Amino acid sequence: MSIDIDTARKVAHLARIAVAEDDLPKLAGQLSGILTFMEQLNEVDVEGIEPMTSVTPMRLKRRADVVTDGGYQDKILKNAPDAREGFFAVPKVVE
């Protein structure tokens, strides 16, 4: 499976990474190389094998559905590039 320039552009957009038009051919080539390397997996007989979900057999822990943490808005906002009036600020989303 090789990745063409259109696919590379689409993947970059899905990943929300801006890639200049001029850089797409090189990126497509590199992604294709990596995918070719992965193609080896098609040699393996995986019939009847379940995809691994947990490497050590364990049941995820459960706890009571109660508030155990919080109440420090200032700390949460402290590292934000743009925080105003107790909120994260972003460019306008709704027209």
Added chain:
Amino acid sequence: MSLNKLTIADARDALRKGETTSVALTEACLAAIDGADALNAFCAKTPEIALAQAAAADARIKAGDAPAMCGIPLGIKDLFATKGVATQAASNILKGFKPEYESTVTQNLWDAGAVMLGKLSMDEFAMGSSNETACYGPVVNPWKIDDRALTPGGSSGGSASAVAADLCLAATGTDTGGSIRQPAAFTGIVGIKPTYGRVSRWGVVAFASSLDQAGPMTKSVRDAAIMLGAMASVDAKDSTSADIPVPDFEAALTGDIRGKKIGIPREYRLDGMPAEIEKLWDDGIAMLRDAGAEIVDITLPHTKYALPAYYVIAPAEASSNLARYDGVRYGHRAKLAAGDGINEMYEKTRAEGFGPEVQRRIMIGTYVLSAGFYDAYYNRARRVRALIKRDFDLAFADGIDAILTPATPSSAFGLGEMQDADPVAMYLNDVFTVTVNLAGLPGISVPVGLDSKGLPLGLQLIGRPWAEGDLLNHAYVLEKAAGFSAKPAKWW
């Protein structure tokens, strides 16, 4: 001997006897760090924190309440959140980020009285095998054989370089595909990746959550046992932290492996493997046999597929984990042009903030998780992963106690030498280590000898799940038999 050259065990004993103080140890390390800027290992120095912690440790030692790590000066990989101290995962996208919280691992170390000297550089988001993807520029290996600067390996390259150059007594590392064991091998030190779930991942910047584990990088196997004991804990804040008590790993170092069965997997004898690596491996086999272990040829038939499976699974998890870097909550946000909306903010921020290798892995992960390819790539890789784990399960069910392999396919290479290589060529560095992450097992790299160029080479021992004590004991025997004592000549 200069105090910064001590092992944890020797420093602990000297502190308890009152022969030295943590402040003296810490000052020796801080001076060594200031004299080693050429190595570029530390990306943040925290002398004020270090000296305050050292003074508190000295008081605690005096009071007679001193755990083994009390007063020991450490370097911390830039992947661990440290409260109020820059934590950047060596990425521009986290520039300026100072966490309001402390990772469980580092909190455990501070609770035990350890001292933080500063933060250590690494490959960006732990993605790399040469430390060249760090936003701070590459770390340099203290080992040098000509005028070239060599890589310390990666991703825990700053940790490896700092320990090998005696800038600290030990350091924390993390290992997703070999990021503790490969740099340990390249710099002649010891590094252990524990069983998945032994050490809490809480507060460690996530790369691939089903593979990531933190561990110690140290000057000796005994030090690894001591420090792992302090790092490990059962942690309610990490849902994959196993509910298994942490034993006394140091007590497991009996030096007796008589009757133990050591597996030698034939699939690790790669075509074109350098003769020196083959010989090192054979030497290691002889050392364990001479110590009374039984050597058994074993087969791990799916080994060949570990790297391609890893390079589906790790990028898939990374693309999901790194979605959080959106320019909203922390770190970098791109300057926007008039009329730019939220999508432009995401796309420009992530293009500016992530380096090329991280971008590639996010996009590969995005691709293998996208509609139409999820089954063909991601699910297939997870099924192959199940087979890789089964290979190990069967070997251990046959009575194998530990598995001996080379740690890396070569010794340290020159910085920049892989610049124009295919990204896949760099991935081959992980060929012997990545199986262990996929199977969730503990693995340790032990320095065993020098190659003909005079660079360190390591062997890897792989243990049963949750049997780090037994694994460390095997490593202890190998370390004693190999008698590796070479140190890099100081040039920096």
